[in-house]
Amino acid sequence: MMVSDNSLSEMFEPDFDTHWRSFFLYRDGELQEASGYQLDHLFNDVFPVFRKAYQSFCAAHEFGRILDILLPEGEVKEQLRTAALSGASDVKMVDDDSQLKLGEIFEPYLDGWLLQEGHIQQITDCYELQEVSGSEKAETFFCLGAAFCRYSSSAVFGTEWESPQILRG
Structure with a gap:
């Protein structure tokens, strides 16, 4: 080489x-x-x-597919993409402004604490899950949920005592 x-x-x-x-x-x-x-x-x-x-690059790009359907280009998307690659972030999103900004981005996809049906279909299409078994589909959604939960940890966008709530849910 x-x-x-x-x-x-x-x-x-x-x-x-x-x-x-x-x-x-x-x-x-x-x-x-x-x-x-x-x-x-x-x-x-x-x-x-x-x-x-x-x-690490491949996993981040695979996860990045959901960011492409969720987020417009901008600072938050770039921070999420960077964190997906490194698994960490110096940026903390626990202040009121950050929490509000994240809420504005993610709340349209939620019905309470559940994903809206239309968003479930978007993810299904994005990850080509139409023909896979229910357990494979559940595994994909579980992994995506775990990744967003990780974003709320102190290693990424949270602190020891506070978390970006919408990412934890």
Whole structure:
């Protein structure tokens, strides 16, 4: 693998704009076509030094799909995306203004503490869950709920004593 110093640095500390094909791959001295290998295999098996960063990037992008249907571009979306990649945040969203801003974003998707039927359908479509079993669908919704609950923890947007309430619910 031949990769620039900048691309290599990005691959070890990816963000949402990291390009995972910014390298030249050689096998027995011959340049390989990009269609001749899968990135999952390459970064998980062939070059395991990238495994953790690549898997974190993929998980954040998978979670990012729900952020794309929920949030307009802006500061809150960027903070949520960044936290999805790093698993932490220095930004705390427990003050009144932050709580109100989060409420304005998420309350339209809720009916009390339940997701509105229309939003359930949006998530089902976004994650292509129309044909999966009920247990697979439940697992996806559970994981998404757990991710939002994590956002309310002190590691991300909460503090030891306070949490962004709408994310916890």
